[in-house]
Amino acid sequence: MKLKIIPLFLGFFIAIPSFAAEPTADEIIKKVNDLMNQPSSKATMEMTITTSSGDKRTFEYLTYSKDKGEKNLMIYESPQRVKGQKILMLNNADDIWSYFVRTKRVRKLATHAKKQKMEGSDFSYEDMGASNAFLTDFTTTITGSEEKEGYNCYKLELNRKPDASSAYVKMVMWVVKENFVPVVIDYYKDDPDRVEKSLYQKEIKVIDSIPTGTFMEMVNRNDNTNTIMKIKDIQYNIDLDDDMFTERELKK
Amino acid sequence: MTKQVFTILLLLASLLSAQELDIYGYFEPQYTVLNFKDNYYNVSSNKLRLDIAKDLSDRVSFGANFDYITYHGKTEWNMLDYLPTNITAQVPSMIKPYFVFNFGDMVSNIGPMYVDRADKIFLDNAYVRLAFDKFDLTVGKQQLPMGTGYTWNPTDVFNHKDILDPTYEQPGQNAIKLEMPLGDRFSLVSILAAGEEWKDTAKMLKLKSRLGHFDVSVMGLSRYWTFTDYYSFQAVDYKRDLIGGDLVGELLSLGVWAEGAYNMMESKSDINIQSIKDHWEWLAGIDYTFESGLYVMGEYYHNSMAKSDWQNYDLNDWMWMFSSEMKTLSQDQFSGLVQYPATDLITAGLSTIYSISDGSAALVPMIVYSVFQDVELTVFGNYYTGKNGRCYAQNMGNGGLARLRVYF
Numbered sequence: 001m002k003l004k005i006i007p008l009f010l011g012f013f014i015a016i017p018s019f020a021a022e023p024t025a026d027e028i029i030k031k032v033n034d035l036m037n038q039p040s041s042k043a044t045m046e047m048t049i050t051t052s053s054g055d056k057r058t059f060e061y062l063t064y065s066k067d068k069g070e071k072n073l074m075i076y077e078s079p080q081r082v083k084g085q086k087i088l089m090l091n092n093a094d095d096i097w098s099y100f101v102r103t104k105r106v107r108k109l110a111t112h113a114k115k116q117k118m119e120g121s122d123f124s125y126e127d128m129g130a131s132n133a134f135l136t137d138f139t140t141t142i143t144g145s146e147e148k149e150g151y152n153c154y155k156l157e158l159n160r161k162p163d164a165s166s167a168y169v170k171m172v173m174w175v176v177k178e179n180f181v182p183v184v185i186d187y188y189k190d191d192p193d194r195v196e197k198s199l200y201q202k203e204i205k206v207i208d209s210i211p212t213g214t215f216m217e218m219v220n221r222n223d224n225t226n227t228i229m230k231i232k233d234i235q236y237n238i239d240l241d242d243d244m245f246t247e248r249e250l251k252k
Numbered sequence: 253m254t255k256q257v258f259t260i261l262l263l264l265a266s267l268l269s270a271q272e273l274d275i276y277g278y279f280e281p282q283y284t285v286l287n288f289k290d291n292y293y294n295v296s297s298n299k300l301r302l303d304i305a306k307d308l309s310d311r312v313s314f315g316a317n318f319d320y321i322t323y324h325g326k327t328e329w330n331m332l333d334y335l336p337t338n339i340t341a342q343v344p345s346m347i348k349p350y351f352v353f354n355f356g357d358m359v360s361n362i363g364p365m366y367v368d369r370a371d372k373i374f375l376d377n378a379y380v381r382l383a384f385d386k387f388d389l390t391v392g393k394q395q396l397p398m399g400t401g402y403t404w405n406p407t408d409v410f411n412h413k414d415i416l417d418p419t420y421e422q423p424g425q426n427a428i429k430l431e432m433p434l435g436d437r438f439s440l441v442s443i444l445a446a447g448e449e450w451k452d453t454a455k456m457l458k459l460k461s462r463l464g465h466f467d468v469s470v471m472g473l474s475r476y477w478t479f480t481d482y483y484s485f486q487a488v489d490y491k492r493d494l495i496g497g498d499l500v501g502e503l504l505s506l507g508v509w510a511e512g513a514y515n516m517m518e519s520k521s522d523i524n525i526q527s528i529k530d531h532w533e534w535l536a537g538i539d540y541t542f543e544s545g546l547y548v549m550g551e552y553y554h555n556s557m558a559k560s561d562w563q564n565y566d567l568n569d570w571m572w573m574f575s576s577e578m579k580t581l582s583q584d585q586f587s588g589l590v591q592y593p594a595t596d597l598i599t600a601g602l603s604t605i606y607s608i609s610d611g612s613a614a615l616v617p618m619i620v621y622s623v624f625q626d627v628e629l630t631v632f633g634n635y636y637t638g639k640n641g642r643c644y645a646q647n648m649g650n651g652g653l654a655r656l657r658v659y660f
Contacts, residue, residue, distance in 0.1 A: 051595065051596045051597055052595070052596075056625075057596075057622065079626045080276055080659035080660055081626050081628065083276065094465060103397055103421050103422065104394070104395040104397055105397040108467045108500045108501065110501070110502040110508075110540075111502060111505070112505060112506070112507060112540050112541040113541055115542070115543060115545065116541055116545060116593075117545060117593055117596075120593065120597060121596070165505065223595070223596070225596055247439070248431065248433055251388075252313070252381070
């Protein structure tokens, strides 16, 4: 399985110009996938969880990504409870290490850990980097064209392949025809007729000449909770040393 | 004690005024209740941990923390109360007072037994990390996490894990640690943890590697290890040479890990405790996360020096477990954990430690609740199922713990 986790969700925000000819389903999903794999990036993210009781928890973290998302590093900046905690992912997140600052312990995690919620949010680690999984774990078909969130969109249906390990049996995705940004994704977990949660992408801005969404909201239909992610700062195509993506660097 | 607090505050104030330091930490009040011999006992503690850190340059960083812990409630405990009657009957009456220990304000320990929970203020960690081109050197009092095991770590001779609370942070050790990458896939770790003399200085060499999707290491270690003969209350030094290793990775979508060590024990005095011998210690574990977020973990642990028949447990076996001179009382054990994110803010779990050798178990239900941002409440209970004389016997007392942690 080739799942990309943390920085790759940045791809959700990235837009590119469309082509004149109507693309096929495979071409569309490949373009979405390519958007999620920029050569390198560095971003500061803010994640706010709103629980069913209205309580909020806010996290801030840095993400670094290199080699089109093959190498990823995430460092929590706040709150104090998780400050300094790091997650390193190599080989398209097939190898994951977590560093716990209070115990100074580096622990290799199995890929099933991606099914866990990210700090109690409505995002699982799998949601954060569904890039290559769209190609490797799902079969994509175009089910129509629709207006969604004010955009003219392709409506895609992604069905899980029999041997794939994704947590989702199905996804429905609305991709903006103009720039291939997936503005809405509905996730189906066990029941292919019941939406588990929905991802909305908004506030698309041009950053470093790349159209980038800076606001993402995941709404959990079962728990009546939601999580908002904002890009506070992002730079693309910067020089990142390979040494950053090592266990040695995790402990610094 | 007051003097020590002022000294540390003064030191911190000086450091603060001198340069910009990253200061953080937590306050942790904790309340424990124990039902023991038809009485309910209370023990509470307040812990203040203050961390300071500073990156002096790209290559030099400094970190330290002070801990200040006070204990309240029942602060005097007699270890003999926890032992089976056939064991306590073997203890000569003249040494029975040595099994009583105290913790609390200004109370000193009685007897030679090591007590880790006295009311105290101390420098837990203080180290500098120097990053050279080819290697990193960490010098000073520092945490030395070892091994891939969750509940036990056969290769760890530096820390004493509480098996009911195995992820709690461990105190720092005086050591020099060298970490040297050898290409992309290998690295070398060397540790020297100073003793009084070179011969009792712990020396460790570990080679780590990535093989496929596995992290693998092999290691060798030599250090002195003290066993107490509790029949005579005499400390006996052994030279402990250990060869071992660990691995962690993924197999058939399951997280898997293993850790093992062969310990060669050589008495360095005229006394030789009969049950101390060369021995194997190893474990293997698996874990998995289901689509629902349910997490399950299981770990099997074996120690060939520990006894497989509970009727052979003697006073030393029991006390070595209590004092962490050994990691276990019974030879074969299983640790299990089930955890589920009940809500965005609450995680519920149940862990168990089961002695395969004697059929007893400890059950530990647990809830972790994010009360506010940076305020976390952990509540767990402990319930022992075993009959008298077994590793996790009911007469050891059942109870629970509530721990609030406020990060700043």
